[in-house]
Amino acid sequence: MSDDFAPEFIVVGSGPAGVSAAIPLVDAGRRVLMIDGAHPSPLPSERATQTQPWRRMLGDTLAALRPDDGLSPKLRTPVALDVVGGFQRWAEVTEDSFFAVGAMARGGLSQVWGAFVAELDQQDLQGWPLTADELAPSYRAVTERIGISGSTDDDMAAFYGVSGPVLPPLPIGPTASVMLQRYAAGKPYRDFALGLARNAILTVARGERQACNLSLACLWGCPRGAIYDARQDLAALQRHPNFQLRNGAAAIRLTQEPDGWAVETAGGETALRAPRLLLAAGTLGTLRLAVPLLRLGKTVLRLLNSPLMAMPLLLPRRLGKPAPREGYSLAQLGFRLRYAAEPTHYVTGGIYETIALPPSSFAARLPMGRRAGTAVFRALSPALAIATVYFPGHCSSNFITADISGGDVRLGLRGDVSDDFADVAPLVRRRLSAIWRRLGAFPLPGAAIAVAGTDAHLGGIFPMGLADTHGTSRYGELHATPGVYLVDGSVLPSISAKPTTLTIMANADRIGRHLAGVA
Amino acid sequence: MPQRLVVTGASGYIGARLVERAQRRGCEVVALGSQPGGANVTAIAWRLGEPPRLTAFVGATAVVHLAHDWASDRLNGTGPGNANLAGAEILARAAREAGVPRFIFASTTSARPEALNAYGKIKFALEERLKALPRHDGRVFCARIGLVYGGRERAQYALMAKLTSLPLLPMIGLDREVQPIHVDEVCDGLLALALDPPAGRQTVVLASPAPVTFGNWLRTLRRARHGRRLLLVPVPIGFALKACDWSKAIPFVPTVERERVLGLAGAAPMPSAEDLAALGLTLRDPADALMDCRPARRRLIAECRAMLRYVAGMRLRSPGAIIRLARVTRRDPAFRRALPWLALHWPGLMRLIEPIRPSMQHGLSRRLHLAAMVVESLPAEPMQPGLGTLAKELFLEAVALPFRLVLGRVYS
Numbered sequence: 017m018s019d020d021f022a023p024e025f026i027v028v029g030s031g032p033a034g035v036s037a038a039i040p041l042v043d044a045g046r047r048v049l050m051i052d053g054a055h056p057s058p059l060p061s062e063r064a065t066q067t068q069p070w071r072r073m074l075g076d077t078l079a080a081l082r083p084d085d086g087l088s089p090k091l092r093t094p095v096a097l098d099v100v101g102g103f104q105r106w107a108e109v110t111e112d113s114f115f116a117v118g119a120m121a122r123g124g125l126s127q128v129w130g131a132f133v134a135e136l137d138q139q140d141l142q143g144w145p146l147t148a149d150e151l152a153p154s155y156r157a158v159t160e161r162i163g164i165s166g167s168t169d170d171d172m173a174a175f176y177g178v179s180g181p182v183l184p185p186l187p188i189g190p191t192a193s194v195m196l197q198r199y200a201a202g203k204p205y206r207d208f209a210l211g212l213a214r215n216a217i218l219t220v221a222r223g224e225r226q227a228c229n230l231s232l233a234c235l236w237g238c239p240r241g242a243i244y245d246a247r248q249d250l251a252a253l254q255r256h257p258n259f260q261l262r263n264g265a266a267a268i269r270l271t272q273e274p275d276g277w278a279v280e281t282a283g284g285e286t287a288l289r290a291p292r293l294l295l296a297a298g299t300l301g302t303l304r305l306a307v308p309l310l311r312l313g314k315t316v317l318r319l320l321n322s323p324l325m326a327m328p329l330l331l332p333r334r335l336g337k338p339a340p341r342e343g344y345s346l347a348q349l350g351f352r353l354r355y356a357a358e359p360t361h362y363v364t365g366g367i368y369e370t371i372a373l374p375p376s377s378f379a380a381r382l383p384m385g386r387r388a389g390t391a392v393f394r395a396l397s398p399a400l401a402i403a404t405v406y407f408p409g410h411c412s413s414n415f416i417t418a419d420i421s422g423g424d425v426r427l428g429l430r431g432d433v434s435d436d437f438a439d440v441a442p443l444v445r446r447r448l449s450a451i452w453r454r455l456g457a458f459p460l461p462g463a464a465i466a467v468a469g470t471d472a473h474l475g476g477i478f479p480m481g482l483a484d485t486h487g488t489s490r491y492g493e494l495h496a497t498p499g500v501y502l503v504d505g506s507v508l509p510s511i512s513a514k515p516t517t518l519t520i521m522a523n524a525d526r527i528g529r530h531l532a533g534v535a
Numbered sequence: 536m537p538q539r540l541v542v543t544g545a546s547g548y549i550g551a552r553l554v555e556r557a558q559r560r561g562c563e564v565v566a567l568g569s570q571p572g573g574a575n576v577t578a579i580a581w582r583l584g585e586p587p588r589l590t591a592f593v594g595a596t597a598v599v600h601l602a603h604d605w606a607s608d609r610l611n612g613t614g615p616g617n618a619n620l621a622g623a624e625i626l627a628r629a630a631r632e633a634g635v636p637r638f639i640f641a642s643t644t645s646a647r648p649e650a651l652n653a654y655g656k657i658k659f660a661l662e663e664r665l666k667a668l669p670r671h672d673g674r675v676f677c678a679r680i681g682l683v684y685g686g687r688e689r690a691q692y693a694l695m696a697k698l699t700s701l702p703l704l705p706m707i708g709l710d711r712e713v714q715p716i717h718v719d720e721v722c723d724g725l726l727a728l729a730l731d732p733p734a735g736r737q738t739v740v741l742a743s744p745a746p747v748t749f750g751n752w753l754r755t756l757r758r759a760r761h762g763r764r765l766l767l768v769p770v771p772i773g774f775a776l777k778a779c780d781w782s783k784a785i786p787f788v789p790t791v792e793r794e795r796v797l798g799l800a801g802a803a804p805m806p807s808a809e810d811l812a813a814l815g816l817t818l819r820d821p822a823d824a825l826m827d828c829r830p831a832r833r834r835l836i837a838e839c840r841a842m843l844r845y846v847a848g849m850r851l852r853s854p855g856a857i858i859r860l861a862r863v864t865r866r867d868p869a870f871r872r873a874l875p876w877l878a879l880h881w882p883g884l885m886r887l888i889e890p891i892r893p894s895m896q897h898g899l900s901r902r903l904h905l906a907a908m909v910v911e912s913l914p915a916e917p918m919q920p921g922l923g924t925l926a927k928e929l930f931l932e933a934v935a936l937p938f939r940l941v942l943g944r945v946y947s
Contacts, residue, residue: 070859070912081863081908083895339919376907383892385939386846386903387883388932391920398919 021260023049025531026279026290028267028305030054031124032517033504034296035249036158036524037531042259044532049288050250050259051281053266053297054102054121057247072236073374084380087115087470088326089373093236096128106266107304107427114414114431115469118300120266123247125298125472126517131216131243132347132366133164134514135177135522139359144509145481145490146526154522154529155179162244162521165219172211172350175364183219185212186228189340189369191401192348194331195455207354208451213347213366216244216518224248230342232372243346262288267297267305270500277499292499292531296524299474299505300429306478306506307418308425309497310485317416317486320409320476320511323433324466325441327403327448329367329457334399345372347404352513353451355444363444364513365404370397381462401457405444409476409511411437414468416477431468441465473516475508482509491527503527539563539594540729541635543581543626544601546570548690549641549683553599553722560726565591567626568602583607583622592633597729599639600626608653608794613660623661627668627675639728640665642679644714644742644805651801652794666737673737676728679805680721681714681742682752685824691795692718699757700830705768707775708799709750714742714807717824724814733813740807743818749799759825762834762873772800826865835861835870837879842906845882853913860909867905869898872946886931887938888946899946 025041027034030052038048074081075094079101082092090096102120109116119125135155138148159180167173168182188196199210218241221227225248226240233239241248253259265281265288272278276291295302303317347366354362370378375397379389393400413435417428433441449459478488485496492507494500503524505516540557544550545566554564554576567581581587583604592598600623607618627638642662645655662677688696698704724741727733747755750767757765770778779793811818825831839860843851851857864870878884890897893904920928 069914070855070909073912074859074908078859078863081859081905083901084904085895336922374908374911376904376911379907380893380895380904384932385886385889385935386893386900386907387848387886388928389893390846390907391848391925391928394918395920395925 021047021049023047023260023288023290025049025292025294026051026277026288027294027296028279029124029296029298029301029504030122030246030250030261031119031296031298031504032126032246032521033298033524034124034294035246035253036521037294037296037503037528038253038259039161039249040525040528040532042253042256045258046532047258048260049262049290050253051262051265051267051279051288052122053106053264053282055264057098057122057127072233084377086467088466089235089377090128090130091117091470092377093128095237099125099127103298103301107300109300109304109427109429111469112428112430113468114429115467116300116429117469117472117474118298120301122263123245123250126244126246127237129472129517130346130366130515132350132515133214133216133518134175134364135179136512136514136519137177140510140512140514142360142510143481151519151522151526152179154525155518157525158518158521161249162216163218163220163222163225164214164216166214167212170211171209172214172352175209175352176214176350182214186215186217186219186230186344188212188348189343189371190337191331191334191369191399192367194333195367195401195457196349198455202454205451205454208351210349210351210455213350215346217344217346218242224251228344230344232343232345234345235372270305270309272497272499292501294501294503294527294531295506296503299477302502302504302506303416303418303477304425304427306494306500306502307427308420309494309500311420311496312418312485313421314417314419317418317477319412319414319416319429319474320508321412321414321431321468322409322471322473322511322513322516323407323411323437323441323468324471325405325407325445325463326466327405327445327452327463328460329401329403329452330396330460331399331401331457333456335396337398339371339398340369343369343371345369351403353444353448355440355447360408360410360510360512362513363405363407363448365406368402368404370400370402403448403452405448406471406473406513406515407437407440407444408513409473410434411440412468412511429469433465433468473511475505475511475516477506478502479509480507491530492523501527501531537561537563538596538730539565541565541567541591541595541598541630542601543567543583543599544603544641545576547601548687548692549680549718549721549725550601552686552718553601553725556719556722557726562726562730565595567591584618584625586625586629589629589633592630592635595630595633595635597637597639598626598630598635599641599725599729601641603641605794608657612653613656617657619657620661620664624664624668627665627671631668631671631674636674637729637732638665638671638675639725640675640677641725642677642738644679644681644740645798645802646679647801647803649801650798652797654794654798655801662738675737676732677738678721678725678728679738679740679742681716681740681807683718683721684715684756684821685717685719685828688829694791694795695753695756696760699753699760699765702763703766703768704753705770706750706753707770707772707796708802709748709767709769711749711799711802712746712804713749713752713799713802714740714744714746714804715752715821716742717819717821720816720818724811724816727814727816736810736813739810739814740805741810741816742805742807744806744808744811746804749802755821756825758871759822760828760830762831762871772796822871826870834873835865838870838874839864839906841874841879841882842885842903843910845885846903846906847910851910851913856909856913860906863905864902867898867902869902869946872898874899874946886935888942889935889939890943890947891936891939897943897947
C-alpha cells in the first residue's frame with residue numbers, strides 16, 4: 017500500500033460480502049482499503065499442478081488424506097481444510113454440538129461454497145427493516161455480476177427469484193432427469209415443487225471465466241472458473257486505482273479514534289485507519305471482531321443456522337445403467353416443501369448426483385467390507401442421488417457465549433435445535449420420502465441431520481432493525497459504535513430455508529450503495 | 536568462524552552420529568583415533584593412553600571424549616592398569632594445556648562406585664578423577680548417558696535389535712528400570728554441553744526422565760520395529776552369566792558380554808528431568824522415534840502396498856500411491872500392530888480380518904479407508920463393476936462374514 021492512500025473505508029474480509037460492499041463504493045470513486053487475513057492463493061484455474069489429480073484431491077501436503085470424520089465431502093477437500101481450518105485456528109472458538117465454518121482465506125467461503133442461490137421474497141423478509149423492492153436492485157446487480165444459471169419458467173423459478181438475468185441451465189444428469197420427468201408427468205403435488213437448481217455457475221463464458229464443461233471437478237475447485245469465486249471480483253477490483261488490498265493482515269482489534277476507526281492487524285506494525293469500517297469477515301469472523309465493541313463483558317447471543325438433513329435416494333430404474341462420464345457435482349434439481357401454514361414454514365434443498373463424489377466416503381458407510389462396499393457403491397452410483405434438506409432458521413436454537421472480561425475474546429458456540437424440530441424433522445422426512453417414491457426414488461436408510469453449523473447458513477447475531485445493544489441499523493451499523501457497518505451474514509435478522517449467500521451479497525451491495533452516497 | 540570440536544571415538548555408534556549432527560550445525564570436527572573419520576573430518580592418529588599432538592586442539596571449543604577401550608576393562612578390570620583411566624586423564628590434561636575451554640566426558644547412568652559391572656565402576660572412577668584435576672573447574676562436564684537406541688544398528692542397540700527380532704526371548708533383569716534415549720538426543724545433549732553448557736551443572740544425565748522396566752523396553756522395541764508382541768521368559772542372573780560364556784562357544788548365536796548382563800542387573804534410574812530441561816532437550820516418545828528404523832519402514836511399505844492392492848482389486852503401478860499412503864499411515868497408532876504376513880502376500884485375505892462394518896475407530900478399517908482415498912486420487916478411469924463382479928464380491932462377503940465376526944476385533 018502506498019503511504020499516501022488515505023482510505024475512506026476499510027473493508028475487513030475479501031469474501032462475497034466484502035467484494036459486494038466494496039464494488040459500489042469503488043464504482044462511486046470512494047477510496048477503499050480491503051484487508052484480508054490470508055495470503056493470496058491461486059485460483060484453481062491458475063494452479064500449475066492440474067495434471068496430478070492427487071494434489072487436487074488430497075492436497076500437496078496430503079492434508080485431506082485423513083480418516084472420515086462424518087463431515088460432508090465438501091468440507092474435507094484440501095481447499096476446505098485450508099479455508100475453514102485457517103479460520104478455526106484464528107478464531108479459537110470452543111464448539112459444543114456445533115461446527116464453526118468460517119474462512120481465513122482470500123475469497124472467503126466462496127472458495128468452497130455450493131453455489132446454490134435464491135432470492136428472498138417479501139414473506140421471507142418478515143421482520144427485516146426493508147422490503148423486497150429495496151433489495152431487488154441489489155439482487156439484480158449481484159446476479160448480473162456473478163453469473164447465475166437455471167430455469168426461468170419451471171415450478172421453482174419464481175421461488176428462486178426473478179430480479180436478475182438468468183443464464184441458460186446446465187444439462188442435468190440422467191438420475192435427476194428421471195425425477196424431473198416423473199414430476200412433470202404426474203399429478204400436481206400439494207405443497208411441493210421441483211425444478212432445476214439455481215446455481216452461480218457460468219454456462220456462457222464471460223471475461224476470464226469459462227463456461228462449465230461438465231468435467232465433474234466441482235468438488236475440488238472448478239479449473240475453468242465457471243463457479244463464482246469472490247477472488248474473481250477481487251481481481252476486477254484491484255484494477256481500480258481507488259481500491260487497495262492488503263494481504264496477510266488478519267484484523268485483531270478495532271479501536272475508536274476521534275476521527276474514525278483504527279484496525280490493528282496481526283503482523284502489522286501500524287494500525288490502519290479510516291473514518292468508516294465495513295466488517296465482512298463472515299458471520300463468525302465478524303462476531304469475533306464485533307463482540308468486544310459491545311462492551312458487554314460476559315454475554316449470550318443468539319445464532320441462527322439452517323438445520324440440514326441429507327437423504328440418500330436410490331432410483332431402481334437407473335440400476336445397471338452406465339455411469340455418465342460428464343456432469344457436475346453441484347445441485348442439479350431444487351425443491352421446496354411447505355410443511356405448515358405459516359409462510360416461512362417450508363424446507364428447500366437440492367438433489368445431487370453421486371457420480372463425482374468420492375466412493376470412499378460412501379463405502380465407509382455401507383455395512384460391508386471395504387472391497388465389497390466400493391464395488392457395491394460403484395455399481396449403484398448411476399442410480400443414486402442425495403437430497404439435501406434445509407430447514408428454516410427458526411428450527412435452530414444455537415447460542416454464542418462471549419466473554420471479553422479478561423481482555424481476550426473467548427467465544428463458545430453451542431448448537432441445538434428448537435423444541436418443535438423434534439416434530440418437524442420426522443414430518444418433513446415422512447412427507448419427502450413419500451414424494452421421492454412418487455418420483456421413482458426410494459429413500460435409503462442413513463438419512464441424517466448434520467452437525468449444526470456445517471450448513472454454513474449462519475446469521476441473526478446482530479440483527480438489522482433490532483433496537484438492542486447488539487442490534488444494527490437498517491444499514492448494518494452497530495448502534496453501540498457508529499461508523500462500524502456489518503455487511504455479512506451476521507446482520508441477517510432471520511434465516512430462511514433458502515441458501516443465504518446471494519442475499520448476503522445483495523445486502524452488502526445495498527449497504528455499499530448507501531454508503532457510497534454518504535458524505 | 537565455525538566452532539571446532541575434537542571428538543574421540545568418532546567412528547563409534549554415538550560418535551559417528553555426533554560428527555554428522557555437529558557438522559550439520561556448522562561445526563568443524565577433528566577426530567582423534569585409530570580409524571579414519573568420515574567426510575570433511577580432520578582425522579588425527581591417536582590411541583587411548585597416548586598424549587595427542589597438541590596441534591589437534593588448535594582453535595577447539597571443546598573435546599568430547601567418547602572413546603572407551605572395552606578390551607582393557609576385560610583385561611584389567613578396575614585396576615590401575617585399565618587404559619581408560621589413564622587415557623582420559625592424559626587427554627583432559629592435554630586439552631587443558633592447549634587451552635581448550637571445555638572437556639565433555641561421556642559417562643553412563645550406571646556410573647556408581649557400587650556398580651556390578653566394571654564399566655560402571657570405571658566410568659565413576661573416571662568422573663571423580665577428571666573433576667579432581669587441578670584447574671579444571673567449570674571446564675570438565677560429565678554426561679551420564681542412559682540406554683541409547685535409534686539410528687544405525689550398532690553397539691548395544693544392535694544387540695537389542697537382534698534380540699527383539701525373535702518372538703520369544705529368555706532374558707534377565709526384566710524388572711530393572713532403564714532410561715532409554717535416542718542417539719540423536721544424546722548427540723544434541725553433548726553438543727549443548729560442548730557449545731553452550733548450562734550454568735552450574737558439571738554432571739548431567741542424558742536419559743529418559745521416565746524410566747521403564749527393561750522388559751517393557753524390549754516389548755516397545757519389538758512393537759515399534761516389527762509391530763508384534765514379544766514373549767519374555769525371565770532368566771536367573773547366575774544362569775545368564777553362564778549362558779554368556781556358552782554363547783561365545785556356540786557359532787551363529789549372538790555373543791553377549793558378561794559386562795552387559797552385570798550392567799543391566801545393576802541398573803538403577805537417575806533423575807534427569809532438570810538436566811534435560813537445562814540443556815533444552817525434550818525427548819521423543821521412543822515408539823515414535825523408532826518409526827524411522829529400517830524394519831519399521833520396510834513393514835510400512837509392505838503393508839501399504841498390500842492395502843492398496845486389496846482396495847483397488849489389482850496391483851497398482853504407482854510407487855507414488857504407496858508413498859502417499861505410507862506418509863500418512865506411519866503416524867497412525869494402528870501401524871504399531873503388524874498385519875499378518877499372509878495378508879501381505881495375499882491381500883484378498885484382508886477381507887477376513889476387516890471389522891463387520893467400516894469404522895474409523897478400527898485401525899485396519901481406518902487405514903483401508905485412507906488407501907481407498909489414495910486409489911481414488913489416481914488418474915485411472917473409475918471402473919463400474921458388472922453384475923458378475925458384484926455377485927462375486929457379495930458371495931465372498933458372505934463367506935468372509937463368520938471370520939470377520941471373530942478376527943474383525945483383532946486388528947483394531
